[in-house]
Amino acid sequence: MTRYGMVINLDRCIGCRACSVGCAVSRGLPAGDRWSGVKEYVTGTFPNLEVTYLPTLCMQCENPSCLEVCPTGATTKGDDGVVTVDAATCIGCGMCDTACPYGARSIVNKVESNHGADGPTAHEEHHFVTHVANTAEKCTFCADRREKGEEVLCVKTCVADARTFGDLDDASSDVAKALAAAGSKAQVLLESAGTSPSVYYLYSGKNKLDDAFGA
Amino acid sequence: MRLTRRNFMKAAGGAAAFAGLALAGCTSPKPSASDADAADTQTEADATPSTPTKEIPTGSTSPITKVRTTCGNCHNDCGVIVNVQDGVIISIEGDPDHPFNKGALCPKGQAFVDTVYSPDRLRSPMKRVGERGSGQWEAISWEEAYQFIGEELTKIKDTYGAQTLLYTNGAPVQNIVRNAFCEFYARYGTNNMVGAPNLCFVPRLVALKTTYGFRDEEDYNNTDLIICWAGNPFASLRPGAYMCYEKHGSASPILDAKERGVKLIVIDPIFTETAAKADQYIPIKPGTDGALANAMANVVLSEDLYDHEFVEAWCHGFDEYRECMEQYTPEWAEGITGVPANTIRELARLYATTERAALHEGNSLALHSNCVQAVRSIGCLRAICGKLDKEGCNCCFPNVVGHPVPVEAGNPTGIKTTVVADAVNVNTTRYPLFLNGLPGALDAIETGDPYTPRGLMGYHTNTIMAQGDYHRNRDLLRTLDFICYTDIFMTETCEQLADIVLPDVTWAERYDYRTYPHHDGAIVAMRQPAIEPLYDCKTPYAMEYELATSMGMAEGYPWTTDEEFIQYALGPSGVSFEEYKKNPVQLVGTNEYKKYETGGLRADGEPGFDTANGKVLLVNLPFGKNGYDPLPNYVPAFGTPEGSPELAEQYPLIGTNRRTVHYVHYKYRNNPYLRENHPEPELSLNPADAAERNLKDGDAVKAVSHRGEARFTLRVSERVMPGVAWVDGGWGNPWDEPGSNMNALVDNVTRDPISQSPDISSFLMDVVKA
Structure with missing residues (x-):
């Protein structure tokens, strides 16, 4: 079976946000609707510091807490492990957003320009057609791009080449190899939540990654 | 599974801690209580799955045109694919077939689509109707614009002479910067291109070209040691070298080297994004880099670690240089730089004894009033260690068309022109080795020596913002008779100075080109339009030719x-326009190491370096000839306590310029996709300095210096060396925070005597609560 997943090498991530900005702008996401982010940690005292950048996105969990709470059945998990929201049946109630421990969802209450009253721009108008008010939106591992045979954008655009995407169940895939090579350096976020994320982080530093979520 | 709101709360109980935290950290708007209640009612009422559905439009099904071109946001000039559908750019992605970025693209490149369609774009020529700086404009036609400019330029030429017209081409950092209107200015009769080169790579170019004839690039792919000095490539995304990307993306050359086991050493007053990935971080006091480099040379010489063979064969003035370096002991340098003497010794030994060692000198080194000699110190250190144009070291990668020397024909700034202006450059007497800096031209306005400039034409540069001393720049330039700017936005400079502003196109709407050195030769990349010019904007080529026609100069x-x-x-590259259109990225020429042995560095094809006597000039002959110190002696920067002890009593902190990955110079703070990542102008202080001033993180603060003040949000950060303030540069345009221009704090009267560089990365200041 196919189980899509991602390995993000934090030893390479430089925190530039090519991933999160690219995700938002290439999709023309409305104001407040963001599928990808980067958190930052600094510990220690000058000059002995540890700085870590942690890119976040939907973890495409094996046990997604967002799916359990969805009152309309709009959230489903595909055969490939990717969690999706059916915009037509989603009512934008926000329960999934509350349930997701990773803050990976956005509730689009209104489709608003990133330029406020000065917008929307021609670029936004083009994309806004496909965003509908009162809908939960989230990362789909670029399902639309993959359908067209294109690479997942945050993987492709990363200037540090820090991300690997593919089928975790296929031992010959780049992502499975990267995970195997990472060994004990690979970890998931908020493991104790029991969500079993499909996004793994390769990290040799000393900071506690879960600290970004207050855990 | 069907859940009501109540049993959802129960089911989620186990994860309540996470849910609460997720809420705290989430920025998306939450549904209101009434929305949630409505959902509750709905789901409880419907026992069968008859959930109401919404209409979801599929979006355009028109074909997407993919235009291969070259990004124009920064000096990296990455290859991009501009996706166009229904005549609108829908996204910009990295070009997988480009040899450098290989499909990767930084946030600025991707977000540029928003800049193209920004509500702030200028849409037609604008003529000032109120006083200069009053912000009152009227839209006029191109015909009216050309007529007005023509009349003003003719008046200046007839009354004062053509050379009194200054022109300045700036920030969009592509070849057009140097080329825009060059033919026009040559025909008009001025060669006074004066602008921001004093803040850019040119001070380093002057230091290194006069020492060994080229400005080097690091051979990261083959090196065993990387010293990153006063540069922050993981924020600039400019690693300093274009070649050698094993994996994709501009950060990859250094990261790949690290994965090979190469040691990365970062020298900087700030624990930067690059320091965060370093194996060794060496904090240094701002503006003291020359002292460290000379002390390293002292160690290399006194411990006999220098490359005897290279020095004997290729260096000029070694004995004098060695004698000069004797005074710069590691113990002396420790007192100046704050770097322990033993650390200096170890660093010098490691660099000298690592056969393949790359030393990257960053742009911060060009932002001190003692910068040229400091870079000379580093250049001479490279030379005596034999690290020039050798595998894994600092190489001279080949140059081609227009970048910038080979096609010059008397024009100091770029493309060949059909005539050469018969004019005396305004900087000739004050800065004979640096004709293109604005500060020297400001001196001429102030003193009338060698003559008084009368007009200014600016192409896409934020003149009064970019240089130190905002108020002095503005006030002196306002005395000119006529000022015209061309830009895509009404910048602070346009607003404060211009009599007329012409609406430019973005790089997605025009042709242009860029050349890059490459380890196999040289890359020439053509930029081509993805869409027609928007609104009533014109390309610079159209403006130039139409203005020339209107003035009878065509x-x-x-x-x-x-x-x-x-x-x-592109003619000189030998590749046809048709071939460029098919593939806009062409590799031309060849490259090899140690070109000084084979004749590849000199126009005459003889072995040696491209200097007067073919040697590396440890004693700098052009400097001596022009009255500068031919040896790289250390002189304190004006903006440090050592350089200005009295001023330091009143202003005890050393400010240093911060650049972030989401902006380029003064650009893009009106791009919301970028702005949300760094929404406010920030000033960071070490906790000790903040506590001493009773300031806490998030406070609104005012930075003050002997030149002015500027407002910031305070960040209390361990990343900053005690005694230093890390200050955001680049804010202060009408669309962001007009009171937050860091350069209002910087002195531009005291500057590097050779390159006119102000202390943007080392200026005395203090911080108080706003």
């Missing part, structure tokens, strides 16, 4: 259309 112009211009510019 006869025999070497080109008349945009397509003819780009063919004219």
Whole structure:
């Protein structure tokens, strides 16, 4: 079976946000609707510091807490492990957003320009057609791009080449190899939540990654 | 599974801690209580799955045109694919077939689509109707614009002489910067291109070209040691070298080297994004880099670690240089730089004894009033260690068309022109080795020596913002008779200075080109339009030719259309326009190491370096000839306590310029996709310095210096060396925070005697609560 997943090498991530900005702008996401982010940690005292950048996105969990709470059945998990929201049946109630421990969802209450009253721009108008008010939106591992045979954008655009995407169940895939090579350096976020994320982080530093979520 | 709101709360109980935290950290708007209640009612009422559905439009099904071109946001000039659907750019992605970025693209490149369609774009020529700086404008036609400019330029030429017209080409950092209107200015009769080169790579170019004839690039792919000095490539995304990307993306050369086991050493007053990935971080006091480099040379010489063979064969003035370096002991340098003497010794030994060692000197080194000699110190250190144009070291990668020397024909700034202006450059007497800096021209306005400039034409540069001393720049330039700027936005400079502003196109709407050194030769990349010019904007080529025509200066112009211009510019590369259109990225020429042995560095094809006597000039002959110190002696920067002890009593902190990955110079703070990542102008202080001033993180603060003040949000950060303030540069345009221009704090009267560089990365200041 196919189980899509991602390995993000934090030893390479430089925190530039090519991933999160690219995700938002290439999709023309409305104001407040963001599928990808980067958190930052600094510990220690000058000059002995540890700085870590942690890119976040939907973890495409094996046990997604967002799916359990969805009152309309709009959230489903595909055969490939990717969690999706059916915009037509989603009512934008926000329960999934509350349930997701990773803050990976956005509730689009209104489709608003990133330029406020000065917008929307021609670029936004083009994309806004496909965003509908009162809908939960989230990362789909670029399902639309993959359908067209294109690479997942945050993987492709990363200037540090820090991300690997593919089928975790296929031992010959780049992502499975990267995970195997990472060994004990690979970890998931908020493991104790029991969500079993499909996004793994390769990290040799000393900071506690879960600290970004207050855990 | 069907859940009501109540049993959802129960089911989620186990994860309540996470849910609460997720809420705290989430920025998306939450549904209101009434929305949630409505959902509750709905789901409880419907026992069968008859959930109401919404209409979801599929979006356009028109074909997407993919235009291969070259990004124009920064000096990296990455290859991009511009996706166009229904005549609108829908996204910009990295070009997988480009040899450098290989499909990767930084946030600025991707977000540029928003800048193209920004509500702030200028849409037609704008003529000032109120006082200068009053912000009152009227839209006029191109015909009116050309007529007005023509009359003003003719008046200046007839009354004072053509050379009193200054022109300045700036920030969009592509070849057009140097080329825009060059033919026009040459015909008009001025060669006074004066602008921001004093803040850019040119001070380093002057230091290194006069020492060994080229400005080097690091051979990261083959090196065993990387010293990153005063540069922050993981924020600039400019690693300093274009070649050698094993994996994709501009950060990859250094990261790949690290994965090979190469040691990365970062020297900087700030624990930067790059320091965060370093194996060794060496904090240094701002503006003292020359002292460290000379002390390293002292160690290399006194411990006999220098490359005897290279020095004997290729260096000029070694004995004098060695004698000069004797005074710069590691113990002396420790007192100046704050770097322990033993650390200096170890660093010097490691660099000298690592056969393949790359030393990257960053742009911060060009932002001190003692910068040229400091870079000379580093250049001489490289030379005596034998690290020039050798595998894994600092190499001279080949140059080609227009970048910038080979096609010059008397024009100091770029493309060949059909005539050469018969004019005396305004900087000739004050800065004979640096003709293109604005500060020297400001001196001429102030003193009338060698003559008083009368007019200014600016192409896409934020003149009064970019230089230190905002108020002095503004007030002196306002005395000019006529000022015209061309830009895509009404910048602070346009607003404060211009009599007329012309609406430019973005790089997605025009032709242009860029050349890059490459380890196999040289890359020439053509930029081509993805869409037609928006609104009533014109390409610079059209503006230039139409203005020349309107003024009766167009006869025999070497080109008349945009397509003819780009063919004219790219001609020397030997590749046809048709071939560029098929593949805009072409590799030309060849490259090899140790070109000084084979003749590859000199125009005459003889072995040696491209200097007067073919040697590396440890004693700098051009400097001596022009009255500068021919040896790289250390002189304190004005903006440090050592350079200005009295001023330091009143202003005890050393400010240093911060640049972030989401902006380029003064650009893009009106791009919301970028702005949300760094929404406010920030000033960071070490906790000790903040506590001493009773300031806490998030406070609104005012930075003050002997030149002015500027407002910031305070960040209390361990990343900053005690005694230093890390200050955001680049804010202060009408669309962001007009009171937050860091350069209002910087002295531009005291500057590097050779390169006119102000202390943007080392200026005395203090911080108080706003």
